[in-house]
Amino acid sequence: MVLVLVPFFIYLMGVSKGQLQVGFYSNICPDAESTVTSVVREAAASNPNIAPVLLRLHFHDCFVQGCDGSILIENGPDSERHAFGHQGVGGFDVIEKAKAQLEALCPGVVSCADIVALAARDAVVLTHGPSYEVQTGRRDGVVSNVSMADNMPDIGDSIQQLKSKFFGKGLSEKDLVVLSAAHTIGTTACFFMTQRLYNFPGGGSDPAINPEFLPELKANCPQNGDVNVRLPIDRGSGQTFDNQILQNIRGGFAVLQSDARLYDDEATRSVVDWYFGLLSPLFGSSFEQDFVSSIVKMGSIGVKTGSQGTIRHVCGAFS
Structure with a gap:
């Protein structure tokens, strides 16, 4: 017993x-x-x-x-x-x-x-x-x-909007960068690229896109093409979890507009650059370690524990 x-x-x-x-x-x-x-x-x-x-x-x-x-x-x-x-x-x-x-x-x-x-x-x-x-x-x-x-958070948000939404959840600029870098794996649809490529505010394409990269993006997502076509979010490393996406952001090769915006702000830009600086390894800081810290932190947002909430028997229904 x-x-x-x-x-x-x-x-x-x-x-x-x-x-x-x-x-x-x-x-x-x-x-x-x-x-x-x-x-x-x-x-x-x-x-x-x-x-x-x-x-x-x-x-x-x-x-x-x-x-x-x-x-x-x-x-x-x-x-x-x-x-x-x-x-x-x-x-x-x-x-x-x-x-x-x-x-x-x-x-x-x-x-x-x-x-x-x-x-x-x-x-x-x-x-x-x-x-x-x-x-x-x-x-x-x-x-x-x-x-x-x-x-x-939305792909069309400005860096100020992104920061505000993350701050509202108790997350920092560093969390914003490393959690956005989770885009290192996965794909996006051309539907989410249309404005950035053809109707960016001010006309034309987002000037943050590297001129060498723009023709490639437009070839994958032509203006009157199939908006459901998908392309890797992390150019050159779309199936491996690594910091290549941060390097892409630095060079103007970000696919998503929200990722590119991380280089518009001094605070978030300094976080992106940190992982490629000489001091980063000396201080024992790595993208992988910081990602773990941030996703664990994110995973505690507004959690219900103890006597709060419930335990569902089926995840798609209240039961």
């Missing part, structure tokens, strides 16, 4: 603390993290583009009501996932599959919000990025509404 009660007692201790912690599920659902990893690896085997999709899903979840899985809910056209700012966000099926397996193992224990955070870490690892420990113990939100995503 004592042996049965010990894991539950430890679970109650974790709940009462109301804080995220590494290894939250180690006693109450020991295979939680490995189950998520297995599902993500299986998904990546059939869809090589799933890694950036899952990383983006974590970002979009955290930037609305906090990292509470609210973006996963599908309860009609007014649910958060249908917000304009969430265009192209996916990976819901992967999260749902992991949840189903975890419900079979440990019913009502592992939150959908934690699955999203763990899947993002696994996505980074699959693309040769750094492995890191994910603090868990999030609970799922009970509200999902399209209007709550009105203030998502």
Whole structure:
């Protein structure tokens, strides 16, 4: 009897603390993290583009009501996932599959919000990025509404707007740079390039685009072409998690307008340049290390823990 009660007692201790912690599920659902990893690896085997999709899903979840899985809910056209700012966000099926397996193992224990955070870490690892420990113990939100995503960072935002939105979430200029650099993996659609290439304010193309790069972008995304055509966001290194995208930003080879804007501001420009300076290695600072710090920090935005929120049985529905 004592042996049965010990894991539950430890679970109650974790709940009462109301804080995220590494290894939250180690006693109450020991295979939680490995189950998520297995599902993500299986998904990546059939869809090589799933890694950036899952990383983006974590970002979009955290930037609305906090990292509470609210973006996963599908309860009609007014649910958060249908917000304009969430265009192209996916990976819901992967999260749902992991949840189903975890419900079979440990019913009502592992939150959908934690699955999203763990899947993002696994996505980074699959693309040769750094492995890191994910603090868990999030609970799922009970509200999902399209209007709550009105203030998502947007590719057309100025650097001042981007900074303001990140500051509003307790994130710094450095966090803005390294989290934006998560675009080192993944693709974007020509739909998101049209204004930058052909209707930039003031006329013509964004002057921040390197003249050598502009013909290449226009060839991939002609003015009257298919807006659904996709191209790598990180030119030359779109499938590997590295700092090449920061080098591209420095040279005018940023694909997305919001990434290019990081070089418009003295504070964010200095962060970008830091990773290529002589002092960076001397101070033990690397892009990979700083990314880990920032994504862990982002993963704690507005979390619900302890007696807050709920644990859904299905990630796409309040249950």
